[in-house]
Amino acid sequence: METKGIVFNIQRFSIHDGPGIRTTVFLKGCPLNCRWCANPESKAPHRELLHTEKTCVHCGSCVAVCPNHALTLEEGRLVQKREKCAQCFACAKACPVHALQVEGDVCTVEELLVEVKKDEAFYKKSGGGVTLSGGEPLLQREFTLAFLKRLKAEGMHTTIETTGFASPEYFRSILEYVDMLYIDCKHPDSAEHERMTDVPNERVLENLEYAAAAGQEMVVRIPVIPHFNDAPEVTRQYIDLFRSIHIKQVHLLPFHQLGLAKWRALGQPYLFENEQNMKKEMLLPMKAMFEAAGIQAQIGG
Template sequence: MRVIEIIRGTTHDGPGVRTTLFLKGCPLRCVWCQNPEGMNVEPEVWWESHKCIRCLACLDACPSDALSESAAGLRQDRQTCRRCGACVEACPSRAMAFNSQDWPIDALLKEALKDQDYYKAFGGGVTISGGEPLGQYRSVAELLRRLQETGVHTALDTCGLAPQAALAAVLPHTDHVLFDIKLLESGLHQAHTGRPNDAILANLDRIVDHIRNVNRAMKLWIRTPLIPGVTATPENILAISRFIHEDLPDVVERWELCAFNSACNSKYEKMGLSWPCADTPLMRQTEVDAIMKTALSTGMVDDKVLVSGLIAEGLPETLSTYPCSE
């Protein structure tokens, strides 16, 4: 399985204390993506400026002339790069590195089971996230099955865009689903994520059917990233609230509104990419309060709605313009 990161001791990716595995590859291109290294399923090399001693051994080693040096640092031409890893081998300070690692399922299982005592003590388990985990669904299904066999609680964190066969393979081994609804209006969804949302909502229907007709014990949390001027609009929040409250009241246990932060900009820098959300400030408490009021205006019970993420206090009004939405 191609993994970008394994984080142990997470508390936001499902119930209890968990280990979250972030897999590489995603069919969406959300402009606000906080895991840009998870988009492309292919291995990629990135460069960490603070580790680089400017010896230029990587330039000498590169067989494709994909690297160049400028005053701003090293640049990698991603079109020319063959992902051969010669620069990674040559680099004495580990400034050049692959941003993912391929793991055998057995090794991932062993890694995930290291915290089994914590899962038992704090009601947690393992969450498979991404990227989009369903892109590697055969391996994910196998890993989740083996985790369940050992008594570990399993969760899938998905953007929802995947073949029907992927859901069919994974759902029988999943105890909990975290499902993104980013924008309910399909044209806006296409504009900001690169894909319309019809196939995503059809997959949500399939999960809901699975809960209602196959596994009433499965939990479903909906997650909406709060992107100022994009998803965090009264129209979008009201539409999603109506949808959950009117169509899914019996199956959605929680609706999580995830406040945006731009702390992951360093990942874009390591990949040599500029990011339109880099200077987007944290949302203010007053803005979050207004969104919460809209979210609850449909009659949704307030203990079902949760705001997560960083929120600014007392920022001046001048910070209320958001480059992310331009």
């Protein structure tokens, strides 16, 4: 049977996800549960409903068509009982104002290839290509490997943006088809990493170390999150770690609130509801600490 993937977004003319002009393909599903995630709709590895309360006119059309009684109108609000939902998406079709939308499209490798090849002329002119992001692109193991192989067979430049949380065997098999690797290091301490992402970091660090030793072209990214990894003592831990595994370059990504509306649309609690966007200047001391330790640091990515 042909391998199929679930894609939740395709972003054209991207200039921040690798060299040149790129198409970034966002694959659905992530094994981590980062509390600050900017794409919370990417976490579930299946298609799902997104409800936008401010668009909803509370007409009840969706409630009427749901065969599983998974939707109710309570005190003027639409309530989803996710455990009852069979993902038939009759409700989204019935909604007259598109307040209910389906996240995730199912496609084959060849269908996705046709899509990304539409901008091939721009990749060629600019030295760009295709970036796989997520979610976690390495979660859809077979699909991602097959797609990367196909892109390389077409002579395209490939980049992946990954949490690094994958089995070392699979990670190593993927690198053969990856020109540029962007890999996160969310916290140098495993217990802290697990507290805010639900997974420890040993596997991530093993993959990071392997990629660096293999001479993989790569950038390590640190999403800088308030009260989690933004303190100077954590930067010192990062520096010790990176020196030990010969990481020479990091990108510091300031915390932002772009995910806020999506957490609300999914009806999920969001820990950073009251935090402000981090200004780039706030990361200058962290950047200076890395650079004093001989690790090149850039704010933003």
